Amino acid sequence: MIHRSLALSFALCVVLPSAGRSQVLLTQQEALRLAFPEPATIERQTAFLAEEERATADDLAGPDVEVDQRVVTYYVGMEGSTPLGVAYFDAHRVRTLPEVLMIVVTPDARIDRIEILKFQEPPDYLVPESWLGQFSGRELTEELSVKGAIVNMTGATLTSRAVTYAARRVLALHQVIRPLPEIE
Amino acid sequence: MRSGVWGRLILSVVTALLLLTAPASGQERTVEERLRDLERQVELLTQRLEGADSAAIVEMRLQIEAITREIEELKLGQEVVVQADTAVYGLGPAASKVYRVQQGVSIGGYGEFLFTGFSESRQDGAPSDKNNVVDALRGVVYIGYKFNDRFLFNSEIEVEHASTSKSGSVSLEFAYVDWLFSNPLGGRAGLLLVPMGFLNELHEPPTFMGSTRPETERAIIPSTWRENGLGVFGGTAGFGYRAYVVNGLDATGESGAGGFTAAGLRGGRQKGSKALANDFAGVARVDYVGVLGLLVGTSFYIGNSGQDALTADSTSTINALTMIWDGHAQYRARGLWLRGLFALSTVDDVVAINEVQGFTGDESVGERLIGWYVEGGYDVLHKIRTQHQLLPYVRYEQIDTQNRVPAGFSRSGAADRQILTFGAAWLPIPNLIVKADYQVRKNAADTGVDQFNVSMGYMF
Numbered sequence: 001m002i003h004r005s006l007a008l009s010f011a012l013c014v015v016l017p018s019a020g021r022s023q024v025l026l027t028q029q030e031a032l033r034l035a036f037p038e039p040a041t042i043e044r045q046t047a048f049l050a051e052e053e054r055a056t057a058d059d060l061a062g063p064d065v066e067v068d069q070r071v072v073t074y075y076v077g078m079e080g081s082t083p084l085g086v087a088y089f090d091a092h093r094v095r096t097l098p099e100v101l102m103i104v105v106t107p108d109a110r111i112d113r114i115e116i117l118k119f120q121e122p123p124d125y126l127v128p129e130s131w132l133g134q135f136s137g138r139e140l141t142e143e144l145s146v147k148g149a150i151v152n153m154t155g156a157t158l159t160s161r162a163v164t165y166a167a168r169r170v171l172a173l174h175q176v177i178r179p180l181p182e183i184e
Numbered sequence: 185m186r187s188g189v190w191g192r193l194i195l196s197v198v199t200a201l202l203l204l205t206a207p208a209s210g211q212e213r214t215v216e217e218r219l220r221d222l223e224r225q226v227e228l229l230t231q232r233l234e235g236a237d238s239a240a241i242v243e244m245r246l247q248i249e250a251i252t253r254e255i256e257e258l259k260l261g262q263e264v265v266v267q268a269d270t271a272v273y274g275l276g277p278a279a280s281k282v283y284r285v286q287q288g289v290s291i292g293g294y295g296e297f298l299f300t301g302f303s304e305s306r307q308d309g310a311p312s313d314k315n316n317v318v319d320a321l322r323g324v325v326y327i328g329y330k331f332n333d334r335f336l337f338n339s340e341i342e343v344e345h346a347s348t349s350k351s352g353s354v355s356l357e358f359a360y361v362d363w364l365f366s367n368p369l370g371g372r373a374g375l376l377l378v379p380m381g382f383l384n385e386l387h388e389p390p391t392f393m394g395s396t397r398p399e400t401e402r403a404i405i406p407s408t409w410r411e412n413g414l415g416v417f418g419g420t421a422g423f424g425y426r427a428y429v430v431n432g433l434d435a436t437g438e439s440g441a442g443g444f445t446a447a448g449l450r451g452g453r454q455k456g457s458k459a460l461a462n463d464f465a466g467v468a469r470v471d472y473v474g475v476l477g478l479l480v481g482t483s484f485y486i487g488n489s490g491q492d493a494l495t496a497d498s499t500s501t502i503n504a505l506t507m508i509w510d511g512h513a514q515y516r517a518r519g520l521w522l523r524g525l526f527a528l529s530t531v532d533d534v535v536a537i538n539e540v541q542g543f544t545g546d547e548s549v550g551e552r553l554i555g556w557y558v559e560g561g562y563d564v565l566h567k568i569r570t571q572h573q574l575l576p577y578v579r580y581e582q583i584d585t586q587n588r589v590p591a592g593f594s595r596s597g598a599a600d601r602q603i604l605t606f607g608a609a610w611l612p613i614p615n616l617i618v619k620a621d622y623q624v625r626k627n628a629a630d631t632g633v634d635q636f637n638v639s640m641g642y643m644f
Contacts, residue, residue: 071255089259155385
């Protein structure tokens with residue numbers, strides 16, 4: 001009986017770390033404001049790609065990454081006349097259910113940050129913010145892959161891959177769309 | 185020229201909408217209605233293009249803007265997209281979040297097939313008398329359901345050894361409901377995977393080296409170990425944790441589980457099936473994952489395993505306090521994969537357990553069980569532009585499930601084992617794996633039998 005109480009007490013007295021992540025849900029506007037805080041302005045634009053342009057983006061993204069959209073909406077952050085970056089939103093499937101990311105690209109075509117807006121799979125498969133941080137500064141090279149510099153997240157390999165593919169897809173679209181010279 | 189550009193834009197929009205909406209099942213009527221509307225819009229816009237002036241172009245811009253917003257909403261989901269009124273906007277706080285509940289079924293799975301060829305002779309040269317075996321070892325389906333943003337259900341249904349008409353079984357490996365209280369904390373209840381070691385919670389074939397699981401994570405951490413219970417989970421600042429209360433193990437086989445043996449604790453699992461709940465246990469785990477590629481953690485289990493079983497003379501009940509501790513570490517980056525685990529378990533009242541089970545001599549349940557392994561592999565195709573991975577690996581393991589036995593009993597040399605595994609894994613894509621390895625298996629009784637394993641696994 002003492003042992004039984006000991007076991008129960010042990011479980012109930014475990015000191016719990018103070019914070020963690022459940023399913024992350026940001027609205028699009030909240031995410032954009034994270035990327036481009038006040039007083040920056042944010043301009044919504046849409047690119048309509050010809051089939052050849054889509055195919056070019058598909059090639060740039062790499063053999064494992066599919067680029068199938070020809071209508072691409074993106075958001076340009078501006079401070080005065082200076083572009084801060086471009087935010088893209090990418091929706092894709094993780095296992096069965098979708099994930100929505102915001103991927104912000106710097107004016108020199110590198111990833112600035114990635115935010116998870118929607119994650120429908122069980123939280124065990126959600127990657128932590130610290131893991132997403134490894135994408136900062138990455139450009140569209142061979143290193144931007146789970147076989148390259150991107151470190152897989154143990155227990156969330158499908159999510160790791162889905163995020164990496166989305167990053168490649170967005171950078172490939174960014175190269176084809178070239179949104180910032182048009183602004184300037 | 186201008187009308188050609190606008191025509192291309194409109195067609196692109198309609199094409200995208202067709203692609204986006206076509207797969208939606210059960211919404212055919214809505215999709216048809218939307219398409220009819222879009223067709224009407226295209227017709228109208230085309231007519232206007234013939235005599236387009238600047239005012240008409242502005243109007244068409246607005247209409248295309250509206251259509252692209254609809255595309256965006258369909259792609260990202262209504263709960264994510266909060267509409268703005270203008271193309272250029274200051275983006276103040278959203279007046280209200282649109283938390284339209286996204287319900288959904290999530291399906292996944294994994295499986296593995298294993299061929300095992302045994303050496304014809306044992307360690308001491310005697311015939312092994314073992315038959316080679318090929319087995320549809322596991323077929324697993326994960327089914328989850330998200331009720332809303334706070335509650336979700338997740339489960340794993342497993343068929344082992346292909347058929348229940350032979351040695352196979354069908355089991356609910358886990359089935360739980362998560363309640364995401366808030367960002368810091370989640371609650372979990374149901375049939376839970378005990379959060380110890382590497383493989384008990386994470387055992388899809390591409391997630392571990394070797395055709396077979398390490399013995400330490402079978403005999404001391406008896407994966408796949410699941411019990412009914414409830415607890416909390418979460419993580420922050422590079423740490424992840426889980427802490428559960430579960431029904432205790434069954435040391436004497438009161439529930440029909442078989443009970444502990446000289447080979448380890450595996451027979452004590454109650455698997456959630458009419459589990460005796462006279463004794464409960466607590467288990468907790470903490471992992472540090474703050475450095476990319478690194479995982480370092482520990483877990484601890486404590487609880488009685490007697491389940492109110494009577495001693496052989498029926499004068500008292502057996503407590504059989506059982507404690508299991510493990511420490512584990514893994515580093516995985518740039519093609520390199522290193523992993524190590526140490527597990528230690530102690531069991532009280534072993535004499536009473538032995539008497540009830542009828543164990544004598546060297547058949548005793550271990551009072552102390554110790555096991556550890558280290559393994560490493562490297563993807564030799566890491567630097568080559570291909571999705572393929574080719575991972576030679578090696579694992580060394582020592583396990584002794586009778587590291588200490590009570591006075592009056594003796595240790596069996598067969599329980600004190602060393603296993604050297606070396607082989608390679610090939611992953612044509614990350615979700616498929618073929619492994620082949622050779623195991624040199626030795627024990628203190630000189631009865632070890634080497635084996636050759638080939639496995640194929642998948643997960644999705």
